[in-house]
Amino acid sequence: MSSETKQILTTDGIPLEVSLKKAERKNKIKAFLLVAPLLLFLIITYVFPIGDMLLRSVDDKMVTQMLPKTFKAMEKWDGQELPEEEVFAAFHEDFIKLVEEKREGKLSTQLNYTKNGFKSIIKKLRRASKKFEEGNYKEQIMSVHKRWSDVEYWRAIKRRAPEVTSQKYLKAMDMYTNEEGKIVSVDEDRRIHRILWLRTLEIAFFVTVFCFLMAYPIAHLLATLPMKYSNLLMICVLLPFWTSLLVRTASWMILLQQQGIVNDFFVSIGLVADDNRPEMMYNKTGSYVAMTQILLPFMVLPLYSVMKTISPSLMRAGKSLGGTPFVAFWKVYFPLTIPGIGAGCLLVFILAIGYYITPALVGGASGTLISNQIAFHMKSTLDWSFASAMGLMLLTGVLVIYWLYNKIVGIDNIKLG
């Protein structure tokens, strides 16, 4: 029998298989059309802009566009000896154009990032260039300042030729490319970003640990108490959860201030002297305390929803088989709560690692995180490409955590409220 004869036909005479496939395709398109508006909206307003951050973070077209002829002439230069006259002539031509457009200041700022000392010699060059005669620009430029005859400075210019750069990423790790083109760390006393990255990790880690230690017992209590009590206690978890972050931060600012209630309490029980009240805000302590309280519901809710599903008879069975309550807990109950622990820890850690508002308000100088640095560069220094680079590094970190979590626990094992 050939396959032709086996085919079942619909009433229209079309093979059933084809007809079904057609219907299936129609359904697929229907389902997709429903998702399409939101998907398109998010891709345009959210996914592409994140890609735009990547472009911005490596973008270094500015100098390339300011000195097009110079870089063209430099292509043949090997960088060993001082460049030939044609490079100087091209540089002169570019520079005159920049002076006309009043953009030489930007050039000096940019080149100064690459090598210190460009600012003054570009200023001198601008003044001198008005009196330049035609021809022999090499001699004329070199006579403006002795640094112009230093081959190091010309190498520094050449390093800015490529349109893309990894400098912003290096800067975020407190590193830079030195004169020889090697990647080195900045001086020890100028390393700020590494400290911030480490501190971000440290605070996120400890906040997660504190949240876990505090959330586990109360989630257990909520899951085992009869409904009428647990509903009331659940409000204690849910009310902070729904309350504005700023309100909760404000209440911590009141509690932790030097004349605040926590300090009053410590004085009244004689823990600290009245004239020697400790500073509990505007430092790491403030960040720890406030962030732990604010993120605690995010740990309690997933733990609770997992514990709710664990039958109490399992613990009884464990005990009746001869385990002490602690053994029964450790061998039976605890392993069953691991999906909830995983979800809670992942949630809290990722929220903590990107925290911005609370550390900015109660963290002071020693309690701020990398997010604060990103916001600082976005709003104050306007170095958006640097902010983008740090943002993307943070995002990569978050994605790596998700990936690891998926490998170890499995993302499908997450249970949220």
Place this chain on the structure above:
Amino acid sequence: MALPKYTEPHYRIWHYTYLTICGAVFFFLIAPLFVIFPLSFNAEEFLVFSDGMKRLDPDAFSLRWYEDMIYGTKNPWGLAAKNSFIIAIFATIGSVILGTVAALGLSSRHMPYKGLIMAVLISPMIVPLIISGVAIFFFMAKAGLAATHTGIVLAHIILGTPFVVITVTATLSGFDHSVTRAAASLGSDPVNTFMKITLPLILPGVISGGLFAFVTSFDEVVVVLFLAGLENTTIPIQMWTGLREQLSPTILAVATCLIILSTLILVTAELLRRRSERLRGINQ
């Protein structure tokens, strides 16, 4: 949680220790919120309990900070509240519509690339807010929407839709699709079926997603800080500025109002959750 009589002493001790620990944690969670209430009625300008307040002297309490919040001359709270509500309402409507429609598509078993698309749709919830803020700011700046209400509403739709998508897909997971087929077989067109059959059934999920979207927008400060101009100030921005500059009792009056608002939202959300659990047949 009474213990049986035969409980051994060291378990008894452990049990009460456990309850004490739990009590302390609950206190840590909820007590900070209650500091704000009394201090917002403080007659004095300082953010500490005055001696009069400790003695419960009626003169130590006043409504002056509430008056200042509403009638205060240079006060931005009126404008901020208006903006906050307008932005949150429009953002909620946008999120609910886009999110519900998308959730309908996602719950269809014919949906191709479900995992990947879901990941994109909920990404604004997963990515740290500061990064979302930077990215959204770049888009709005390019589109000329920075410092406009439209820009902020769009930004909040981005942040709010994941909640709607999640709650509505969860509600739809227990949805019996044969009812829509029955409607179709009786001659109803898809839009009519959705409005008359599907929507009433999934409404609790839609509303609780909408509440999440509303609260997200109403409390959001990170993205707004990048986007807002002077005209677009919102309550969170004013609180942020106030907390950074000087902590005035007026802020506590605002905070008290916000706590009352969040209590109302919490009650609504809880009632809805229970109703939807009842409808889905999940009984404790």
